Amino acid sequence: MTVLLKGGTVVNADQTFRADVLCQNGVISAIGPDLEAPAGAELIDAGGQLLMPGGIDPHTHMEMPFMGTVTSEDFYTGTAAALAGGTTSIIDFVIPDPKQPLMEAYNLWRERAQKAAADYAFHVAITWWDDSVHRDMETLVKEHGVASFKHFMAYKNAIMADDELLVQSFTRALELGALPTVHAENGELVFRLQRELLKKGITGPEAHPLSRPPEVEGEAANRAITIAKVIGVPIYVVHVSSRDAAEAIERARSAGQRVFGEVLPGHLLIDDSVYRDKDFVRAAGHVMSPPFRSKEHQAALWHGLQSGQLHTTATDHCCFCAPQKALGRDDFTKIPNGCGGVEDRLAVLWHHGVNSGRFTPNEFVRITSANAAQIFNLYPRKGVIAVGSDADIVVWDPTATRTLSAKTHHQNVDFNIFEGMTVTGGATHTVSQGKVMWADGDLRAERGAGRYLPRPAFPSYFPAQ
Ligand code: URP
Ligand code: ZN
Ligand code: ZN
Ligand code: ZN
Numbered sequence: 001m002t003v004l005l006k007g008g009t010v011v012n013a014d015q016t017f018r019a020d021v022l023c024q025n026g027v028i029s030a031i032g033p034d035l036e037a038p039a040g041a042e043l044i045d046a047g048g049q050l051l052m053p054g055g056i057d058p059h060t061h062m063e064m065p066f067m068g069t070v071t072s073e074d075f076y077t078g079t080a081a082a083l084a085g086g087t088t089s090i091i092d093f094v095i096p097d098p099k100q101p102l103m104e105a106y107n108l109w110r111e112r113a114q115k116a117a118a119d120y121a122f123h124v125a126i127t128w129w130d131d132s133v134h135r136d137m138e139t140l141v142k143e144h145g146v147a148s149f150k151h152f153m154a155y156k157n158a159i160m161a162d163d164e165l166l167v168q169s170f171t172r173a174l175e176l177g178a179l180p181t182v183h184a185e186n187g188e189l190v191f192r193l194q195r196e197l198l199k200k201g202i203t204g205p206e207a208h209p210l211s212r213p214p215e216v217e218g219e220a221a222n223r224a225i226t227i228a229k230v231i232g233v234p235i236y237v238v239h240v241s242s243r244d245a246a247e248a249i250e251r252a253r254s255a256g257q258r259v260f261g262e263v264l265p266g267h268l269l270i271d272d273s274v275y276r277d278k279d280f281v282r283a284a285g286h287v288m289s290p291p292f293r294s295k296e297h298q299a300a301l302w303h304g305l306q307s308g309q310l311h312t313t314a315t316d317h318c319c320f321c322a323p324q325k326a327l328g329r330d331d332f333t334k335i336p337n338g339c340g341g342v343e344d345r346l347a348v349l350w351h352h353g354v355n356s357g358r359f360t361p362n363e364f365v366r367i368t369s370a371n372a373a374q375i376f377n378l379y380p381r382k383g384v385i386a387v388g389s390d391a392d393i394v395v396w397d398p399t400a401t402r403t404l405s406a407k408t409h410h411q412n413v414d415f416n417i418f419e420g421m422t423v424t425g426g427a428t429h430t431v432s433q434g435k436v437m438w439a440d441g442d443l444r445a446e447r448g449a450g451r452y453l454p455r456p457a458f459p460s461y462f463p464a465q
Contacts, residue, residue: 001025001434004037008046008395010385011361012053013370021051023391023434031387042436044429046395052365053383054088054392054432055346056372059238059262059314062092063112066318067158067336068327073319077412078342079118080445083437084410085343086394086427089119089382089453090317091372093150095159098128102136106144116450118432119392121376123181125150126169127159134172141176145454147377148236149173153220154185154212154289166227174233175465177458179375181236184220184245185212185290194333205283207332209272209291217290218244225252225259234258234461236375239316241267241290243300250309258461260375261310263301265348266339266417271295284325285415287332288316288339306358311371313349315341319413339417343409346394347402348418350425354398377459391434400426410443 003023010019010031020035021028037043062078064071073081075092082090092113096105106124113120124140126133126149140146149169151161161169166182173180193211197203202210221237225248228235240246240261249261272293274286286292304310318338328335341348346368353359359367373383380389401424402408406416430438433451437444458464 002038002041003044003391003431003434003436004035004041005044005046005051005393005395008049008051010051011365012384013362013366016362021385021393023431026391026434028385028387028389028391031385044395044436049428050361050396050398051385052394052396053369053385054394054430055086056089056369056378056382057082057087057314057317057342057345058091058312058372058376059316060090060092060342061316061318061338064093064095064318066338067334069320069324069336071319071338072321072324073317073340073412074115075113075120076115076117076447078317079116079120079450080443081343081410083118083430083432083445084443086346086396086430087342088392088430088432090342091121091123091376093125094122095125096127098159102133103139106140110452113452115447117437117445117447118450119453120450121378121453121455122146123148123150125152125159126161126165127152129165129168137172138176141178141457145456146178147455147457147459148179148181150181152183153224154183154187154190156187156191160187163227166224167231170228170231170233174231177462177465179234179236179459180228181238182224183239184217184224184237186216186220189216198331198333203331205275205280205287205332205335208287208335209275212289212291214242214244214293214297217242218248221245221248225249225257229257232463236260236262238262239264239267239290239314240301240310241293242297246300246304246310250304253309260312261304262312262314263305263310264314264316265341265345266292268298268301269348269352270417271298280329281322281325284328284335286339286417287325287335287337288318289337302358305367311367311375313345313367315345317342319411321414340411340413341417343411344404344418347423347426348421351423355424375459377455378453391431393431394427395429396425397428398425400424400428402426
């Protein structure tokens, strides 16, 4: 399988240059001016377009059982939609039930992911503790290439991690050279605020952000970061949504601590007025945690990405259709938490990030692929256009304009948080493992073509043991 991309401009995180790119047997085999097309090569005219590393979405939840239902997007539909938007790798989450053996959950998720159309890796959530968890973390790191663990500081009475669990797991992660990550919200406070709101008769989606104010996120981020500091392990905070959490990260980094932060496009662009929409379907469609917030918080997130204090962008792609969201019609605490976006992330960030002048195209690559590849130890296999790297490339037309909508997206969900947003800049072609999977509106995703990506422990920034 040979593909030659002709006449494009390569944009990596560190430089931009005119070159043809040759993809053979799944990897990039040559980069240079006027490359000859080998016999039988598929030619793509990339004249006037940019060639960027395929997007890496380090936070998705395909076919995840959650809050009494299962996300509507499976590993095939979700990765196919990703490819349509220029994203060629995802990092999803294995989430064991409390008391469920880690290896059992891991094997179950690996089985589910067999149908993926694009490459994928896994973080594994630590939701409980005993000697078997301690042991299985080592097996996952050393035998299965799991190089990061997730901790949910919210979702009390379900998968919430208390301080004891954070301390145990962070300590073990340090020994193993694996990166701990956290969903930072104080689950005790959320639980208390939810009960108070329900008691006052405030039961609709408008209560969702009231039950999860920014302080709740700032406190948890600060606590997790402080625990990581004492233990001496790097830490990654997922879906940073508030100035409070961004400042906790910035403070720690300014004091020399290794802390990484992730931002979702929704948190950059959508404000909390959506929860007061009179239409339940629209309001509930935006229910995710942490919630969307005011402009002040959005500005802090943009500034964090611009300054380099925040590092990656993800989607937390976690789709539920209207009948699923309706589980919480009479009680907002029962609305399944989560929103989609795996297909739209690149275009939304290009439009609002690059076209607005906030980011250069190189910086765009940094926050959409290169940083995620480096932090999660997939680099330089992923996250860069270089000879020997996987041939995961998005051909980007900076002038293409379209309007995002659930009516036209490829995501398997009946709602789009960016509904009606017109964006300029989009993927005309997506090459994954050296094959053209998206070409001018034609989605050629192959069920099962995606590969599991094992990741080595001890990324370069990790303290040696
Ligand atoms: O509301 C969200 N974010 N749902 C997915 C699970 C999580 O917290 O990431
Ligand atoms: Zn979360
Ligand atoms: Zn500003
Ligand atoms: Zn998530």
